[in-house]
Amino acid sequence: MIAPTDVSSALQILLLATLALPVVGALVVALMPARLDRGARIVATAFAAVTFVVAALLALPTTRDFGWFDYGGTGAPPVAPWAEVDLAWVPALGIDFHVGVDGISYPLVVLTGLLTLLCCGYTVWKVPAGGSGRTLAALLLVLEAGILGTFLALDLVLFFVFFEVVLLPMYAVIAGWGGPERRRAARKFVLYTLFGSVLLLLGVFTVVAAAGTGDLLALAGGYGLSRTTQCVAFALFAVAFAVKAPLWPLHTWLPDAHTEAPTVGSVILAGVLLKMGTYGLIRVGVGVAPEGAAWAAPVLGILAAAAIIAGSLVCLRQTELKRLIAYSSVGHMGFVLLGIATLTVTGVQAALIGNVAHGVITGLLFFLAGAIKDRAHTGDLAGLGGLRESAPRLAGLLGFAAIASLGLPGLAGFWGEAFAVVAAVERGGPLWITLAVVAAVGGALTATYFLRLLRRVTHGPATGAVTGIPGVAPAEWLAWSPLILLTLVVGLVPALVLAAGADPVAALTGALR
Amino acid sequence: MIQAVNHVALLPLYAAAGTALLVLVVELAFGRFHLLTATAGGVATAVCAVAVPDHAATFCGGDLCSWTVTPHAGVMTVIFAGLTIGVLALSAPALRRGLAPVGEFCFLLTCSMTGGVVVAYAGDLISLIVGLETLTLPLYVLVGLRRVRASAAGSSAAVTFFLISVVSTAVALLGAALLYAATGALHLDALVEGSGPYESLAAVGAALVVVGFAFKVAAVPLHAWAPATYDGAPVPVAAYLSTASKLGGVLALAAVVQRLDTGPLVAVLAVLTMTVGNLVALRQTRMVRLLAWSSVAQAGYILAPLAAGAAGVQAAYAYAIFFVLLEFVAFGAVAALRGPGTDGGDLDDYRGAGRRSRWPGAALVLAFAGLAGLPPGLAGLFAKVAVVASLITAGWGWLAGVVAVNAVIALAYYLRAAALLYAAPQQPVIHLADTAPAVVLDPDLLHRAPSVSRTVLAAVTVAAAATIAAGFLPQSIFDALSG
Numbered sequence: 001m002i003a004p005t006d007v008s009s010a011l012q013i014l015l016l017a018t019l020a021l022p023v024v025g026a027l028v029v030a031l032m033p034a035r036l037d038r039g040a041r042i043v044a045t046a047f048a049a050v051t052f053v054v055a056a057l058l059a060l061p062t063t064r065d066f067g068w069f070d071y072g073g074t075g076a077p078p079v080a081p082w083a084e085v086d087l088a089w090v091p092a093l094g095i096d097f098h099v100g101v102d103g104i105s106y107p108l109v110v111l112t113g114l115l116t117l118l119c120c121g122y123t124v125w126k127v128p129a130g131g132s133g134r135t136l137a138a139l140l141l142v143l144e145a146g147i148l149g150t151f152l153a154l155d156l157v158l159f160f161v162f163f164e165v166v167l168l169p170m171y172a173v174i175a176g177w178g179g180p181e182r183r184r185a186a187r188k189f190v191l192y193t194l195f196g197s198v199l200l201l202l203g204v205f206t207v208v209a210a211a212g213t214g215d216l217l218a219l220a221g222g223y224g225l226s227r228t229t230q231c232v233a234f235a236l237f238a239v240a241f242a243v244k245a246p247l248w249p250l251h252t253w254l255p256d257a258h259t260e261a262p263t264v265g266s267v268i269l270a271g272v273l274l275k276m277g278t279y280g281l282i283r284v285g286v287g288v289a290p291e292g293a294a295w296a297a298p299v300l301g302i303l304a305a306a307a308i309i310a311g312s313l314v315c316l317r318q319t320e321l322k323r324l325i326a327y328s329s330v331g332h333m334g335f336v337l338l339g340i341a342t343l344t345v346t347g348v349q350a351a352l353i354g355n356v357a358h359g360v361i362t363g364l365l366f367f368l369a370g371a372i373k374d375r376a377h378t379g380d381l382a383g384l385g386g387l388r389e390s391a392p393r394l395a396g397l398l399g400f401a402a403i404a405s406l407g408l409p410g411l412a413g414f415w416g417e418a419f420a421v422v423a424a425v426e427r428g429g430p431l432w433i434t435l436a437v438v439a440a441v442g443g444a445l446t447a448t449y450f451l452r453l454l455r456r457v458t459h460g461p462a463t464g465a466v467t468g469i470p471g472v473a474p475a476e477w478l479a480w481s482p483l484i485l486l487t488l489v490v491g492l493v494p495a496l497v498l499a500a501g502a503d504p505v506a507a508l509t510g511a512l513r
Numbered sequence: 514m515i516q517a518v519n520h521v522a523l524l525p526l527y528a529a530a531g532t533a534l535l536v537l538v539v540e541l542a543f544g545r546f547h548l549l550t551a552t553a554g555g556v557a558t559a560v561c562a563v564a565v566p567d568h569a570a571t572f573c574g575g576d577l578c579s580w581t582v583t584p585h586a587g588v589m590t591v592i593f594a595g596l597t598i599g600v601l602a603l604s605a606p607a608l609r610r611g612l613a614p615v616g617e618f619c620f621l622l623t624c625s626m627t628g629g630v631v632v633a634y635a636g637d638l639i640s641l642i643v644g645l646e647t648l649t650l651p652l653y654v655l656v657g658l659r660r661v662r663a664s665a666a667g668s669s670a671a672v673t674f675f676l677i678s679v680v681s682t683a684v685a686l687l688g689a690a691l692l693y694a695a696t697g698a699l700h701l702d703a704l705v706e707g708s709g710p711y712e713s714l715a716a717v718g719a720a721l722v723v724v725g726f727a728f729k730v731a732a733v734p735l736h737a738w739a740p741a742t743y744d745g746a747p748v749p750v751a752a753y754l755s756t757a758s759k760l761g762g763v764l765a766l767a768a769v770v771q772r773l774d775t776g777p778l779v780a781v782l783a784v785l786t787m788t789v790g791n792l793v794a795l796r797q798t799r800m801v802r803l804l805a806w807s808s809v810a811q812a813g814y815i816l817a818p819l820a821a822g823a824a825g826v827q828a829a830y831a832y833a834i835f836f837v838l839l840e841f842v843a844f845g846a847v848a849a850l851r852g853p854g855t856d857g858g859d860l861d862d863y864r865g866a867g868r869r870s871r872w873p874g875a876a877l878v879l880a881f882a883g884l885a886g887l888p889p890g891l892a893g894l895f896a897k898v899a900v901v902a903s904l905i906t907a908g909w910g911w912l913a914g915v916v917a918v919n920a921v922i923a924l925a926y927y928l929r930a931a932a933l934l935y936a937a938p939q940q941p942v943i944h945l946a947d948t949a950p951a952v953v954l955d956p957d958l959l960h961r962a963p964s965v966s967r968t969v970l971a972a973v974t975v976a977a978a979a980t981i982a983a984g985f986l987p988q989s990i991f992d993a994l995s996g
Contacts, residue, residue: 168889
């Protein structure tokens with residue numbers, strides 16, 4: 001039996017290691033000589049693997065302390081993190097190095113660790129043209145550090161700092177290893193998202209100046225900020241995160257970035273980078289400015305429903321594989337934002353599971369799209385006809401991922417979308433019922449365009465581009481199987497994602513009532 | 514009347530002025546060791562600045578002193594000394610090749626450093642203006658100082674700079690005179706708003722002083738001299754102009770605006786400076802001009818918190834320090850990538866330079882990221898955070914918004930320049946007479962990385978290390994500033 005203090009200090013070490021390992025790994029990999037390029041990529045994968053294991057271990061105490069469905073009757077549950085580290089960093093600017101993990105951030109932290117591991121492993125097998133493999137692997141690790149920091153930060157200013165960390169590495173990944181139009185796409189990505197993050201900066205200091213603290217735990221529930229401050233802050237936060245998520249109509253950077261990014265870049269971008277926006281909206285937007293959130297919820301809900309419809313309609317007309325998946329992300333993130341906009345426990349939980357499911361499924365879809373484009377040298381749907389004839393396994397996997405993405409019950413994509421609609425109905429009133437109906441119609445459209453994609457790609461006679469392409473390589477099976485497995489597991493046992501998040505979600509949304 | 518002089522408080526000045534004299538003597542006596550003497554003198558100045566006890570003062574009449582030791586004065590003196598040593602290191606290869614007379618160069622630069630020290634410690638308006646003149650006067654010569662006259666750019670730059678500077682000093686002096694006439698105060702601590710019939714006179718005086726100093730930081734619309742001067746000057750001198758000279762201007766401005774209400778004027782200058790600087794920088798095709806316009810824009814970010822008066826001074830100082838570090842790294846990296854005796858060149862000359870010279874390229878990327886306010890240039894991120902935080906806290910939210918929008922515009926040109934460093938080199942084509950153009954198969958043979966002098970590399974490395982350290986421990990700078 002381990003004493004509780006030992007547990008917490010061990011957890012603190014794990015927490016710091018989760019952030020430090022990718023940084024150290026990136027430095028080591030970047031400094032390795034050019035002739036050891038493959039070795040450097042293997043080292044990067046090893047660092048990513050250790051980070052993943054360490055991140056996964058963060059949940060250790062919770063399995064013992066409370067059961068999966070222990071909602072308890074103790075009144076308002078506190079938003080206490082399982083583990084936290086709080087060090088003064090820049091008192092002059094009110095920045096504490098305050099990080100911690102709880103049920104909201106944990107699934108995303110593990111997802112980040114997993115996807116980075118898979119992407120690093122993928123670069124060992126294949127480096128996209130453009131630059132050296134070890135630089136790419138080092139950039140992936142830096143990205144991981146930034147994303148993990150954003151999810152773990154419990155200080156508002158620290159959250160902003162980590163939010164900024166990912167900008168330039170992602171720019172470099174797209175601009176260095178991307179497709180023919182990469183520079184323009186990368187520039188668009190970075191300018192859009194910087195625009196979002198400067199708004200975040202303004203919002204952060206609007207709150208910090210009014211409250212005198214940046215501690216997210218203290219700020220959760222509004223901290224007695226005036227209604228005006230909350231509304232201003234939430235408006236800034238909402239636009240900032242809407243650019244990142246992205247929410248229609250601020251999404252236009254996303255399709256270009258995805259189309260041009262290398263496979264690993266797309267996977268990280270869709271899998272976890274976008275989640276920084278939705279996570280931020282839950283943790284920072286709703287958490288810090290609940291009154292502002294209540295004030296802006298109808299607008300957010302309408303935009304989310306519009307995003308679902310717009311994303312689906314655009315997808316119906318897409319002829320390029322990666323672009324189609326990118327636009328489908330707009331629709332899926334619309335469901336997540338709709339869930340958040342309802343400000344109910346069901347809605348926010350739907351958003352959390354939608355986040356994770358989208359990360360897993362879209363990560364898989366981009367891996368598959370990248371593999372197909374690498375083989376056929378085209379992403380044009382018309383040129384990919386008859387894939388089932390020439391590469392049956394690849395076509396089968398694409399079918400599986402597409403069906404998961406369109407929300408078939410029993411697979412991961414179902415829960416987030418279904419319960420976002422349920423939450424909107426529960427919220428009641430003509431507006432939310434209408435939004436629920438619109439979202440449901442959008443869900444049906446999602447099914448339409450994915451089935452259209454499958455019909456185009458997998459049926460009919462094999463075109464010249466797909467004839468004789470190689471099948472799925474062992475390295476690819478290795479990279480993809482965890483995602484396939486997770487799609488099934490999360491679909492069958494959604495409680496895995498939700499159980500630990502129940503208390504903090506109740507605390508965050510409970511502040512509204 | 515006999516005034517007691519506190520010589521301990523004056524130690525930094527003695528060290529700096531002594532260095533300049535010593536360099537002159539060494540030049541006459543030995544004809545060599547100038548660089549060594551000047552560097553040692555710079556170190557001595559920094560050591561003296563650290564050693565002087567806080568809140569010492571001298572040249573006092575009653576409570577008011579013309580020479581006051583404040584925490585920020587010590588920090589700024591250390592930075593002036595560091596920049597002087599850095600610029601000496603950057604110029605060393607060119608000086609060794611005899612591109613400019615060594616003795617004169619070192620003497621003028623250390624004179625300029627002396628002016629910086631005076632600005633940092635000045636306790637009254639006249640000392641401040643004299644210090645500022647001592648800081649900039651040697652620079653007119655340095656801008657045009659070279660043995661071989663490569664082009665008219667250097668001398669025309671020097672003349673432009675000289676004329677503009679003289680006018681700005683005259684304006685500042687007129688402002689000081691009007692202030693004195695209206696309020697009877699010259700000591701910074703005694704500066705007050707005018708009252709009664711002299712109110713408007715004092716306001717005009719304050720505005721003129723601000724305008725005069727704004728020339729020195731190249732604030733729009735008083736900026737026109739900067740890009741031409743920077744581009745015409747040797748790269749190390751341009752580095753000094755955009756760091757030390759600008760820092761002097763910031764110190765002078767901060768001394769005035771924290772005591773007199775010039776908020777609206779400074780706010781207008783700040784908005785114009787950052788917006789115009791960034792928009793024009795977008796269209797630059799020459800490296801040093803791009804850096805010049807970006808440093809105009811950066812001056813706008815420094816001016817912004819000064820609009821809030823005393824509440825923003827700490828943030829402005831912090832921003833200035835982070836900016837000076839990053840700017841020096843940028844110019845140092847340019848000097849390293851270009852080699853001695855060359856100018857900054859066109860942006861296209863940098864295509865693929867980061868692939869050929871790994872570390873100078875990385876330093877330039879770090880500097881660009883920092884100037885754009887993004888990690889890995891954490892120093893620049895904290896600088897922006899400090900400015901925005903102080904503006905919002907002081908109730909100038911709209912100005913913080915302008916700063917934020919400008920940060921987005923600025924990223925566009927920093928990215929363009931940084932991405933070019935890693936772009937694939939274009940296949941160069943050599944046109945031979947009467948034959949088809951010959952394609953060069955191995956472009957690296959044409960673009961061999963220039964061998965970088967060790968002193969330049971050391972200067973860039975130290976500056977980059979300081980920048981990284983400041984990025985991770987920004988609190989140390991805030992602590993040093995507040996004493």
